[in-house]
Amino acid sequence: MKNEIWFVESGRKRKGEKANCLHCKEEFIRRINAKRKKVYCSKECSYKGRLKERVEVRCSNCDKKMTRLKSRIKSSKHGYYFCSSKCHNDAMRLDSGVEMVRPEHFGTGYTAYKRRCEDKLNNGCACGEKRKYLLTVHHKDGDRKNGKDNNLEVVCGRCHMIRHLKKTKDGWIYDTKSLTPRRIVDKMDKDSSNMGCRS
Numbered sequence: 001m002k003n004e005i006w007f008v009e010s011g012r013k014r015k016g017e018k019a020n021c022l023h024c025k026e027e028f029i030r031r032i033n034a035k036r037k038k039v040y041c042s043k044e045c046s047y048k049g050r051l052k053e054r055v056e057v058r059c060s061n062c063d064k065k066m067t068r069l070k071s072r073i074k075s076s077k078h079g080y081y082f083c084s085s086k087c088h089n090d091a092m093r094l095d096s097g098v099e100m101v102r103p104e105h106f107g108t109g110y111t112a113y114k115r116r117c118e119d120k121l122n123n124g125c126a127c128g129e130k131r132k133y134l135l136t137v138h139h140k141d142g143d144r145k146n147g148k149d150n151n152l153e154v155v156c157g158r159c160h161m162i163r164h165l166k167k168t169k170d171g172w173i174y175d176t177k178s179l180t181p182r183r184i185v186d187k188m189d190k191d192s193s194n195m196g197c198r199s
Contacts, residue, residue, distance in 0.1 A: 005029055023049035060098055061087035113137060113147035120154040129156035138163055142179045162188045 005016040007029050016029040021041035028041035040046035054067040060080040068081055078100040082088040091098040092106070117137050124130035138155045139146060155163065163185055166178035180188075 021045050021049075057081045059083040059087050060101075061091045113152055116147075116149070117152055117154060120152070123154065125154060125156040125159055127156060127159055129159075136160055142177075 005018065006013055007016045008014070009031065015032050017032045018027055019030050019038070020027055022039045023045040024041065026041055028038075030038040040049055050069065053070050055070055055073060056065060057068050057073070058065055059082050061082055064083045064087075066081070066083050073081075080091070080098060080101055082091065088101070092102050114137050120137075121132055121135055125135060129135065134156050135154055136157065138153050138160055140151050140153060143151075161174050163180055164174055164176055164178055165172045165180040165184075166175040
């Protein structure tokens with residue numbers, strides 16, 4: 001047909017059509033059967049045209065200013081934006097405040113308290129025991145999900161048992177779900193340190 005337009009693109013003859021550039025409004029020829037039809041006549045027009053579609057936002061981790069396409073802002077799952085992969089990875093950490101971007105398999109991190117107690121483990125138990133393989137971390141309030149530093153103490157196996165004693169009619173028994181009253185623990189700790197727990 002006489003009205004058909006043919007042009008060469010990437011070394012091949014293509015069937016084309018006339019269109020107006022969204023940025024400069026100049027007429028250009030684009031492919032008819034392309035999956036995504038061109039709307040800009042050149043890369044320069046594409047860049048300048050897309051600048052209008054960008055919005056200024058701040059990085060949710062470091063608060064740095066940056067721009068994002070409006071379309072990407074609309075399609076954001078959680079509404080947080082990051083300037084780099086490093087900032088995104090830092091925000092996913094358990095000790096950061098951005099829980100929405102944290103994957104479910106990360107969990108709550110309440111079991112990570114032992115890693116944070118490395119320096120306390122080096123100091124050993126109050127009774128004098130310093131062998132690491134005999135030491136454990138005890139939650140003072142009995143709540144294993146409360147991994148705050150002021151709720152954690154390093155104790156040896158014997159002292160840990162003292163912290164989980166339960167009073168019965170037959171006397172004291174070890175019970176993991178019970179907590180020994182603190183005044184009794186302090187008294188027993190004092191006796192332990194006088195006697196020493198080392199074998």
